[in-house]
Amino acid sequence: MNPIQPRAHWLDRMFSPHMLLRRAVMLSLVFLLCEVAGLRVYTCILCGTSPDGQPVGVLAVFLTGFYLFFYFAFICAVPVLLLASLILLTTKRLSKISKTSTETDHEKQDINSVR
Amino acid sequence: MKHAVLLRALGSLIALGAAAAIWFPAMHLFFRPNMDDYFAVKSGISPKARAIAAYQLDLWKDPGKRTREVARMRTSNAEWDFMGRTFLVLSLANMALHEPDRQEEYLKVMDRIIEETIRFENDKGIYFFLMDYAREGKFSSDQPASIFIDGETALMLGARRMVRERTDYKPMMKQRIDRLVKMMTKGPVLCAESYPNECWMFCNTVALATLRISDVLDGSDHSAFLKKWVATAKTKLIDVKSGLLFSSFGLDGTPLDGPEGSSIWMVSHCLQIVDPSFANDQYARARKELATTVFGFGYAKEWPACWRGSPDIDSGPIVPVLDASAGSSGLALIGASAFKDSVYLKALITSLNFAAFPNKQxxxxxxxxxxxxGDAVILYSLVNGPLWDKVLRAKKAS
Incomplete structure (x- = not known):
């Protein structure tokens, strides 16, 4: 039994293009939900203003933090995840193509040498 | 196997790094404003300014909405209720000068704001618009008087009268002006208190601008006092390292707070009609010490490198690492627009679109x-110009 294997598997999964894409979609969906729920109005807490005229409570602070986290994730992280998965998919495809063409070249060489 | 997995993970990290290197410098492009939407090309009001003004005017047409909006601010700071009125009146004065056709509509709201503000002050006293700690000390004058209240009220009256004269406002303004001059000349550094033994540069320069406006309106002459004030400020109220004016100090001029972004942008704007070259100097120094642009996003720090203060209600929250201050960045819009600093202004509006969460309805x-x-400050930065221009033109003519 190789103790390294599960960790390696986890690393592979974590950074796969599909996993990056899935994370981007997940973050976008949660942010969309925050927008639909109208959490944007809670950002007034940032300038020390109460959302409803009552002293700011724990729930309001939590909702502000929640919205801000997903807003910045949507603006800053989602495009990075999408671009990274695109780069990874492209490099994978390119390496596959070059691998295939190298293999084809080798096969051609083998056929020629047999002839 | 292990080696291959690690290599693949490293490759992915490099891809993430490359993606970040592409995205972050390009991100501002998605928030960059079309400046024609914010600033009218020749005259008139830009679409964005009109939309912000529409929300603000709605508040003065719907008492319930206004009460809610004011209550939201007063839970943390009663001053905002008062300053919101000042900046809206200043904005409307500029808009009225931009759009003579709609003057009547704007003047109506300006009058309503001024009358209600003065009524509240008369009925509830000056403490109604001050923070609670004002009651803890004693004003130096026999009767509690704050240059914050008198200065901005007189400025509102003056702005209204600059658009169109209202004779009943004339004695009301004169009474305030006389009190301002009396309070300021009594102080050793020609400044008066906003709070007990607390002089704020913001309030004192607002008062100076108001004196200049009263000279234009009523033919008085405060130029000797204004000259003396600038000379005193240059020697006694300036931080030696940055060359910027202190934001608050005791009656004797002892600094309480050093230079602050939440103060200096408006201070330099007010000084434009008092001493334009001193105003330019202060703006240039503030720009050098406080203005920052990162990846196309502009913001302002609250303190210059040589002075460190602690965050308060004026600075707003400070973003760690960047040192960006919400209060300073908001007022920097006024500075940048007043001094026609279009590059910085564009960067500031980019940040506004990114981090102020615009809500169109x-x-x-x-x-x-x-x-x-805050919205009234933004509106003022988008429409300011005609009022100060009118004052400067009148000053030149005289």
Whole structure:
């Protein structure tokens, strides 16, 4: 039994293009939900203003933090995840193509040498 | 196997790094404003300014809405209620000068704001618009008087009268002006208190601008006093390292706070009609010490490198690492627009679109991360110009 294997598997999964894409979609969906729920109005807490005229409570602070986290994730992280998965998919495809063409070249060489 | 997995993970990290290197410098392009939407090309009001104004005017047409909006601000700071009025009146004065056709509509709201403000002050006293700690000390004058209240009230009256004279406002303004001069000349550094033994540069320069406006309106002459004030400020109220004016100090001029972004942008704007070259000098120094642009996003720090203060209600929250201050960045819009600093102004509006959370509804616009006073400041930065120009033209003519 190789103790390294599960960790390696986890690393592979974590950074796969599909996993990056899935994370981007997940973050976008949660942010969309925050927008639909109208959490944007809670950002007034940032300038020390109460959302409803009552002293700011724990729930309001939590909702502000929640919205801000997903807003910045949507603006800053989602495009990075999408671009990274695109780069990874492209490099994978390119390496596959070059691998295939190298293999084809080798096969051609083998056929020629047999002839 | 292990080696291959690690290599693949490293490759992915490099891809993430490359993606970040592409995205972050390009991100501002998605928030960059079309400046024609914010500033009218020749005259008139830009679409964004009109939308912000529509929201603000709605508040003065719907008492219930206004009460809610004011209550939201007063839970943390009663001053904002007052300053929100000042900045809205200043904005409307500029808009009225931009758009003579709609003057009547704007003047109506300006009058309503001024009358209600003075009524509240008369009925509830000056403490109604001050923070609670004002009651803890004693004003130096026999009767509690704050240059914050008198200066901005006189400025509102003056702005209104600059658009169109209202004879009943004349004695009301004169009474305030006389009190301002009396309070200021009594102080050893020609400044008066906003709070007990607390002089704020913001309030004192607002008062100076008001004196200049009263000279234009009523033919008085405060030029000797204004000259003396600038000379005193240059020697006694300036931080030696940055060359910027202190934001607050005791009656004798002992600094309480050093130079602050939440003060200096408006201070330099007010000085434009008092001493334009000193105003330019202060703006240039503030720009050098406080203005920052990162990846196309502009913001302002609250303190210069040589002076460190602690965050308060004026600075707003400070973003760690960047040192960006919400209060300073908001008021920097006024500075940048007043001094026609278009590059910085564009960068600031880019940040506004990114981090102030604009909310458009039925042709109105407000910023969720802001409040009524913040939005009024933004509106003022988008329409300011004609009022100060009129004062400067009149001064030249005289």
């Amino acid at each position: 039925n042709n109105t616009l407000r910023y969720c991360a802001s409040n009524q006073v």
